Amino acid sequence: MTKANIDISTEEKLKEAARVVFTRKGFAATTVRDIAAEANINLALVNYYFRSKEKLFDLIMAETIQKLFEKIRPIIYDETTSITEKIESIVDHYLELLIANPDFPLFIVNELLSGAKRLPIMTDNGKMFLNSYFVKQLGALRMEGKINFHPVNIIMNMIGMIIFPFLARPLLLKSGALGESEFRAIVEERKKLIPLWLTQITNL
Amino acid sequence: MTKANIDISTEEKLKEAARVVFTRKGFAATTVRDIAAEANINLALVNYYFRSKEKLFDLIMAETIQKLFEKIRPIIYDETTSITEKIESIVDHYLELLIANPDFPLFIVNELLSGAKRLPIMTDNGKMFLNSYFVKQLGALRMEGKINFHPVNIIMNMIGMIIFPFLARPLLLKSGALGESEFRAIVEERKKLIPLWLTQITNL
DNA sequence: AATTGACTTAAACAAATGTTTAAAACAAAA
DNA sequence: TTTTGTTTTAAACATTTGTTTAAGTCAATT
Known part of the structure; x- marks a missing residue:
């Protein structure tokens, strides 16, 4: 079992945090750093998992x-x-x-x-x-x-x-x-x- | 009669442009440069007349x-x-x-x-x-x-x-x-x- | 004509922001 | 243990963005 399978957390945590922040502040007013902070996760991982702020938003x-x-x-x-x-x-x-x-x-x-x-x-x-x-x-x-x-x-x-x-x-x-x-x-x-x-x- | 009195245009043009752009895109997604461009007026004049993007928005x-x-x-x-x-x-x-x-x-x-x-x-x-x-x-x-x-x-x-x-x-x-x-x-x-x-x- | 004061401009600045990089950490496989 | 591939981290990068500056324009006043 690879780490990817165990770790539903990181990617899913980011999505959940993004959902919260996007919902509260809207797309334009939300920064990638807001999302990372809300999820308590390193900034770069947002782009690592979702390639861009826009792609993440579209997904959600x-x-x-x-x-x-x-x-x-x-x-x-x-x-x-x-x-x-x-x-x-x-x-x-x-x-x-x-x-x-x-x-x-x-x-x-x-x-x-x-x-x-x-x-x-x-x-x-x-x-x-x-x-x-x-x-x-x-x-x-x-x-x-x-x-x-x-x-x-x-x-x-x-x-x-x-x-x-x-x-x-x-x-x-x-x-x-x-x-x-x-x-x-x-x-x-x-x-x-x-x-x-x-x-x-x-x-x- | 000072120039200020003749020229209702600049300040009013900016306000009108700001109204248009803010209405179309919302506060966060609107840039000061958007407003200046919409009004065909120099960027610095936004701050000259209204001190800040936020003040301008509040006014409108x-x-x-x-x-x-x-x-x-x-x-x-x-x-x-x-x-x-x-x-x-x-x-x-x-x-x-x-x-x-x-x-x-x-x-x-x-x-x-x-x-x-x-x-x-x-x-x-x-x-x-x-x-x-x-x-x-x-x-x-x-x-x-x-x-x-x-x-x-x-x-x-x-x-x-x-x-x-x-x-x-x-x-x-x-x-x-x-x-x-x-x-x-x-x-x-x-x-x-x-x-x-x-x-x-x-x-x- | 010279001066004054408001207005305008182009350029620059500092901070914020989306994104990338290169190295480190880590867990599973060999 | 070593190797491999994935995940994580801190730092850096390139743009964008709000704001300021310093010089220039212009019309009215002196």
């Missing part, structure tokens, strides 16, 4: 997006569930994930700004979303005359309502408008409310 | 936030208008502003990530929002039993629904899911829909 970004969508895909491609059931499922899964990683939305949005280069990973998954059975169901909703607006609005509202609290989180906490526990309570409350609101909106 | 940030809230304040402190009227007003003003500056939400959100130092300007205005008559009206809504959830949810939903399309914009455009004109059409559509949806949600 790809993995994160991947993890994100592979949870959603089975839900939105399920042809046996109703719109309402899908919404409940998506909201629940998404919010659970965000409760565990509260600054993840800021991370993504931050990279939307600067990283036009790194977009393909996301656009591909975005298309995957737009081609889903869920979107077809929403389209049918319009055909049936139940809604009189572009179905993409429903998706926008859903994701918007899911992620907004997490975008506003630093503002809400630092301003003292909410405490950590109140924030958590509101998010928990929204888990049930968002699907309710969405059905009201779509007249279901 | 403060002005932008200021401009943003001074439009909203009279609306949300108006004691003569109903909740519905306020919502219509806010949505309309906000969306108009965002149509003119589509990457403004990304800019703000981007700085929420890194700039814990630059938050005070925003938290102050956040408090201004939370102390408004609008929020009191929403609170009353709960007292009357018309809604059975924390009123802050309505604000979250409103802002979330307003800004989300602009956060997703680069993704939607680059992925080809929407064209520029379709995006514009959807936003225009939402101008009327969002208030409608919000009244459905609040049982008004």
